[in-house]
Amino acid sequence: MNAMTxxxxxxxxQRSPALLLESNGYMRSLTGGLLRDAGFRNVLxxxxxxxxRHFMRQxxxxxxxxxxxxxxxxxxxxxxxxxxxxxxxxxxYRAAPVVMITAPKSRSEVEQAPDAGVTEFLxxxxxxxxxxxxxxxxxxxxxxxxxxxxxxxxxxRRRPLHEQGPALKRTADVDAGLNTPMAAARAASVAMADxxxxxxxxxxxxxxRSQQRFINGVEQYGDKEAEIVEMHxxxxxxxxxxxxxxxxxxxxxxxxxxxxVARRTSDAGDTFQVG
Numbered sequence: 378m379n380a381m382t383x384x385x386x387x388x389x390x391q392r393s394p395a396l397l398l399e400s401n402g403y404m405r406s407l408t409g410g411l412l413r414d415a416g417f418r419n420v421l422x423x424x425x426x427x428x429x430r431h432f433m434r435q436x437x438x439x440x441x442x443x444x445x446x447x448x449x450x451x452x453x454x455x456x457x458x459x460x461x462x463x464x465x466x467x468x469x470y471r472a473a474p475v476v477m478i479t480a481p482k483s484r485s486e487v488e489q490a491p492d493a494g495v496t497e498f499l500x501x502x503x504x505x506x507x508x509x510x511x512x513x514x515x516x517x518x519x520x521x522x523x524x525x526x527x528x529x530x531x532x533x534r535r536r537p538l539h540e541q542g543p544a545l546k547r548t549a550d551v552d553a554g555l556n557t558p559m560a561a562a563r564a565a566s567v568a569m570a571d572x573x574x575x576x577x578x579x580x581x582x583x584x585x586r587s588q589q590r591f592i593n594g595v596e597q598y599g600d601k602e603a604e605i606v607e608m609h610x611x612x613x614x615x616x617x618x619x620x621x622x623x624x625x626x627x628x629x630x631x632x633x634x635x636x637x638v639a640r641r642t643s644d645a646g647d648t649f650q651v652g
Contacts, residue, residue: 393439494530
C-alpha cells in the first residue's frame with residue numbers, strides 16, 4: 378500500500394542544520410561557503426559516510442548535500458547511504474531533502490539518483506545562482522514523501538499527475554499536442570532499452586525488453602499501463618541496488634516482475650504475455 382505525506386508548515390531549510398558530505402577538500406570549502414551565503418548558519422561539513430552518519434544522528438539535519446562517490450569501499454557509496462536513510466523508519470531526518478552534486482553522468486546513472494531517494498541533482502561546475510534556485514524550490518515547493526513497496530523517498534514527479542492520464546517524461550510535448558501519451562511511452566521504452574543494453578547487465582536488459590513487449594502489446598496508455606511501466610523502472614532500481622550490495626539473488630526480481638505483468642495483463646483481458 379502506498380503512502381504519501383505532504384510537508385505542512387515546514388520551517389525554512391536555513392533554520393535547520395545542513396549536512397555537507399564531500400570527499401574533495403576544495404569542493405567542501407566551495408560548497409560550504411555557498412551554503413553559508415545562502416543563509417545557512419549551521420553547516421556541518423564531513424568527508425566520510427561514517428562521520429556523516431554520526432553528525433546526522435547528533436544534529437538531525439534539515440538538508441543533506443552529498444557528492445557522488447561510487448567508491449570501491451561499499452561504506453562510502455553515497456547512493457547506498459541515501460537508500461539507508463530513506464529506509465530507516467527511526468531516523469528523524471528520513472524525509473530531509475537530499476541534493477546530490479556531481480560531475481556530469483550518463484543518463485542511466487542520473488536516473489539511479491531519484492530511484493535511491495535523491496531529491497535534487499546538480500552538475501558541476503556548481504553555479505551559486507542554480508544552487509540558490511534549487512534551495513528556493515525546496516523551500517517553496519517541497520516534494521511529498523512517498524512510502525511504497527518498491528520505493529521510499531521524495532515524490533519523483535516534479536508536477537502533479539494529470540487528472541486524466543499518467544505523468545510522462547515528455548509532458549510538455551503531450552500538453553502541446555505534439556505527442557500522445559502512447560507515443561511518449563514508447564519513446565521512453567526504447568530509450569530505456571538502449572540504456573540497459575549499454576550496461577551489459579543481462580537481467581536489466583531482460584527487464585527493458587519486457588517493458589518494450591508490454592508497450593508494444595497495448596493499444597492505449599492510461600493509469601494501469603503507467604503503473605506497469607513503473608514496476609519495470611522499480612525493478613531496474615532494485616537490480617542496481619542488489620548489485621551494489623553484492624547480493625546474488627537478482628534473478629527472482631525479474632521473474633517476479635514477469636509474473637506480475639503477465640497476471641495484470643491477463644486479468645485485464647489483454648492478449649499480451651511476458652515470456
